[in-house]
Each structure stands twice: as C-alpha cells, then as structure tokens.
Amino acid sequence: MSTQATLELDQEIAAVVEVVVKRTVSFMREELGVAPTGVTRHGGRPESLLLRDITAIVGVGSRSGLYIAFSYDDSLIRAMMRRYTADLGVAPEEEELYVRETASDIVNVIVGNCTAELSKRREPVSLSPPVLMVGARTICGRPGTTVATLTLQFQEGLLDLAFVGPKLMFDEHLNFLGGAV
Numbered sequence: 248m249s250t251q252a253t254l255e256l257d258q259e260i261a262a263v264v265e266v267v268v269k270r271t272v273s274f275m276r277e278e279l280g281v282a283p284t285g286v287t288r289h290g291g292r293p294e295s296l297l298l299r300d301i302t303a304i305v306g307v308g309s310r311s312g313l314y315i316a317f318s319y320d321d322s323l324i325r326a327m328m329r330r331y332t333a334d335l336g337v338a339p340e341e342e343e344l345y346v347r348e349t350a351s352d353i354v355n356v357i358v359g360n361c362t363a364e365l366s367k368r369r370e371p372v373s374l375s376p377p378v379l380m381v382g383a384r385t386i387c388g389r390p391g392t393t394v395a396t397l398t399l400q401f402q403e404g405l406l407d408l409a410f411v412g413p414k415l416m417f418d419e420h421l422n423f424l425g426g427a428v
Contacts, residue, residue, distance in 0.1 A: 313412035323404030
C-alpha cells in the first residue's frame, strides 16, 4: 500500500473512531445515565488485544472497513443491563440472557446510529450483526494489524472500544488474509 493510501486510510479510521467514541459517550449518558470518569487511549500495532468479560464485535463496511469491539467489565455490563431493561422486570434466572442481549443490542444501536453520520463523510457504510464473545481472553493480531483501543472508565467498571482493521485484512472470523492490502 502506498504512503498516500496509508495516510488516507489512517484518516478514515480516525474519523470512524471519533464518531463511535462520541456516540458511545452520548448513549451512555443519555440512555443509561452513566458518564465516563476518564478515557485512556492505546494505539499502535499490538500482537494481541486483551478482552474483558463480555465482548460484542461488529463489522463496519466502507472503504476502510473495521471490526469494532466493545469489551465490557462484568460489573459494567450488569449495571447497564439493569438500566437498559428497567421497564421489563428481568427474572433472576433470565439475567445471563439479558446481559448478553444487552451487550449485543447496545453495540448494534450505537454503531448503527454512527452509520448515517459516517456515510455523510464518504460512501455508504454497512453494518454486520454483532458477534458476542463470552469468556474470550484475546484477539490475536498479525504483523501489519492496525488496532486502536480506548478504555472508558465508569464508576461501574471499564469499557474498551477496540478498532481492528482494516477489515479487508481479515475474513469474517478475524483471520488474517495476508497480502490483501
């Protein structure tokens, strides 16, 4: 990939990160009544990404295409589930199901709402259904993998937003495709 193409791709990825982070913070404040107490940025090309207790991943398709992972601390996703389902009256035996559904639904809502804003900036953007990982510990990258991670700190726990891409470097199972770029 040429230096100019790499620069354009980096700018496009930065725009996606900006929009997703802004929408995530807005959603957490407005819909769940929680606000981050801090944000830590991590970047570069790590060989692996450590995951939290529950992780929901979506693929965002555009020219740069990315996988976006929302990786939740158990304490945070449980607090989010209680707020998100407050009107439903979740029975104790259904709590695990609703924790998983909340993790997937919140990612779908946040990133889905980002697609309109992102499509205004360039070509149309598609969104894959969320894939949920429970108990997974790492996503292993390969040389050349681009990963940017932000950790949002909440009183209830931590949320990592990880941007893995570009998508054209991976298949639907996050396997590296080699020379794709």
